[in-house]
Amino acid sequence: MKIEKKLRIGHMPYLNSEIFYIDLLPGLWDLSKAYPRQMSKLVKSGHLDCGPLPVVEIFELEDILIPLDNFGISSNGPAKSVCLFSNLPIKELRGKNISLTSQSSTSVKLLKLLFSTFWDVLDIQYVDESYPHDAILLIGDNALKQKDNLSYKYVFDLAEIWKxxxxxxxxxxRWVYRKDTDQKLVKKFSESLSFSVEQSYAQSFQNIINKRSSVYMNENEVKEYVSNFVYMLGDNELQGMKLFRQMLAQNSII
Known part of the structure; x- marks a missing residue:
């Protein structure tokens, strides 16, 4: 008996990615939960075929990847879930310890770019999450849970500052897939992905609200949050992505 090949899809567990999965039609694909940096490694090694990869990882792996239509995650202002939480104003962070998330390299490089070009604050000491620190970069649901925590005096939304x-x-x-992936399966998966996104918009995100409302985000907050993102990248988003890549290169941020 012939065993049908299945696509191995990365499942990003963040709230702002729920739109892609919540009404995903069944098909020849299996989902594997992975956070951004981990997902990139799995795609690079061939253990996953497709997923929403951080843009910095796409820059580095572009020789083996193809964009999956224009599916992605973009913010044209505050993202609310990629934030620097600090006990000090930005200018007073010179020479201080800043803890970096281990989940994503894109947010880390965006933070470094903002410090060097927008804020002009140098000599930052970047440490991992286990070290004592004066500020911490959090992303995704961890940032959302932290937003009402008064243990930090200042909150800086990186997407808002980029804007x-x-x-x-x-x-x-951005959703991408490996070049060696079965094109017919990719096409079918893309159709299912599109269906899931369309269903959420058609329901005004009520499907996501019902599933993801919690003690740290009520129904209105969930709706406001998920509706804030752009999930189909247009020319403006792609220009922003290109500019980010150029600025990283110009400032030698690796």
């Missing part, structure tokens, strides 16, 4: 600096939206992730 102020460049006038462009910031693209956090």
């Amino acid at each position: 102020q600096m460049t006038g462009k939206p910031f693209v956090f992730a």
Whole structure:
């Protein structure tokens, strides 16, 4: 008996990615939960075929990847879930310890870019999450849970500051697949992905609200949050993505 090949799809567990999965039609694909940096490694090694990868990882792996239509995650202003939480004003962070998330390299490089070009604050000491620190970069649901925590005096939304600096939206992730992936399966999966996105818009995100409302985000907050993102990248989003890549290169941020 012939065993049908299945696509191995990365499942990003963040709330702002729920739109892609919540009404995904069944098909020849299996989902594997993975956070951004981990997902990139799995796609690179061939253990996953497809997923919403952080844009920085796409820049580095572009020789083996193809965009999956224009599916992605972008914010044209505050994202609310990629934030620097600090006990000090930005200018007073010179020479201080800043803890970096281990989940995504895109947000880390965006933060470094903002410090060097927008804020002009140098000599930052970047440490991992286990070290004592004066500020911490959090992303995804961890940032959402932290937003009402009064243990930090200042909250800086990186996408909002990028918008102020460049006038462009910031693209956090884009759906891509490996070049050696079965094209027929990719086409079928793309149709299912499109259906899931369309269903959420048709229901005004009520499907996501019902599933993801919690003690740290009520129904209105969930709706406001998920409706804030752009999930189909247009020319403006792609220009913002290109500009981010150019600025990383110009400032030697690796």
